[in-house]
Amino acid sequence: MTQQETATRFAPPAQSPSVVPAEARVAPPPQLSILMPVWNERAFLESCIGSIRAPEGMSIEVVLVDDGSTDATGDIAARWAAAAPFPVHIIHAPHRGKAAALNLAYARASGACFILLAGDDLLVPERLADRVAAVVGPGPRLAQCGYRTFWHHRPDRAGVEYDPRRSGDHVAGGAASFNRAFAEIYFPIPEELPNEDTWLRAAAIATGTSITPVDGLGLLYRIHPRNSVGPLRSFAETDLNLQQRHRAFELAERRFRARLDARGAARLAALCRAERLRQGRGLARLLLMPGLTWQDRTSFAANASPLLYALKRRAAPLLKRLLRL
Known part of the structure; x- marks a missing residue:
């Protein structure tokens, strides 16, 4: 189907009807592209886009893909694009899922560095400069x-803060930043995957790309009933979603086979086996198998059965602080 694209750019006015200023014709690419896949985000989008502000001295662009929304998401995005102080490119596409929407956004983006932002989350703009600085340089870089x-729905309920220095090779998509060299590895995201962050992790493991921690809070993750995983989902929903997400490890083995070293191959193989054990309720073997970190063991085990999942949800605030599930 035809994809309709609307782009808003701000450039100095022409000196005359027949003269286009040179700076408008040869504008350098932005330092940062923010890729936004959105689908029926009317309830959250205004607060999300209100959190996007360019750091002083940094050029940014936003590429927003409206993934077949049937609510007012497109209207909200259009009003924002018309008034934003930086380029906002809007792509309207039929609904194909988050991975496909991010692939479209990347194909349109021209930045040197990238951040992924869901339409229901909030950026911390004061941290953007640090997130970009962490991935500037030669070779693939991920932070x-x-x-x-x-x-x-519960502003009185305390959230949980995640420290990137205690995350191992786990990556949250909205908290990640990366340069174009890593983007060329990461994209296209396999469209059968329901999310972007497990593929980020798998691609980093497969290519030996280390994850640089950026100190400080850079993202606020909203918990609400439409989250694909999280404390408001049943075990059956979470179990199915994790089966789909964890296919990323197998897909990475295939895509990056030619460049896998022994360490990356062993790590992906261990994660594939851990998912099979999780699905098969092989808890004892899961806890004892080699090649997993303690974060892996606790995360896989806590989602291995309805009972363990219920215990995890009941004790979630404490467990997440101690074990980073």
């Missing part, structure tokens, strides 16, 4: 900032 959850 992760701290992030904190907050409850959309």
Whole structure:
């Protein structure tokens, strides 16, 4: 189907009807592209886009893909694009899912560095400069900032803050930043995957790309009933979603087979086996198998059965602080 694209750019006015200023014709690419896949985000989008502000001296652009929304998402995005002090490119596409929307956004983006932002989350703009600085340089670079959850319907309920220095090779998509060299590895995201962050992790493992921690809070993650995973989902929903997400490890083995070293191959193989054990309720073997970190063991185990999942949800605030599930 035809994709309709609307782009808003701000440039100095022409000196005469027949003269286009040179700076408008040869504008340098932005330092940062923010890629935004959105789908029926009417309830959250205005607060999300209100959190996007360019750091002083940094050029940014936003590429927003409206993934077949049937609510007012497109209207909200259009009004924002008309008034934003930086380029906002809007792509309207039929609904194909988050991975496909991010692939479209990347194909349109021209920045040197990238951040992924869901339409229901909030940026911390004061941290953007640090997130970009962490990935500037030659070769593939990937970084992760701290992030904190907050409850959309329960503002009185405390969220949980995640420290990137304690995350191992786990990556939250909205907390990640990366340069174009890593983007060329990461994209296209396999469209059968329901999310972007497990593929980020798998691509980093497969290519030996280390994850640089960025100190400080850079993202606020909203908890609400439409989250694909999280404390408001049942075990059955979470179990199915994790089966789909964890296919990223197998897909990475295939895509990056030619460049896998022994360490990356062993790590991906261990994660694939851990998912099979999780699905098969092989808890004892899961806890004892080699090649997993303690974060892996606790995360896989806590989602291995309805009972363990219920215990995890009941004790979630304490467990997440101690074990980073």
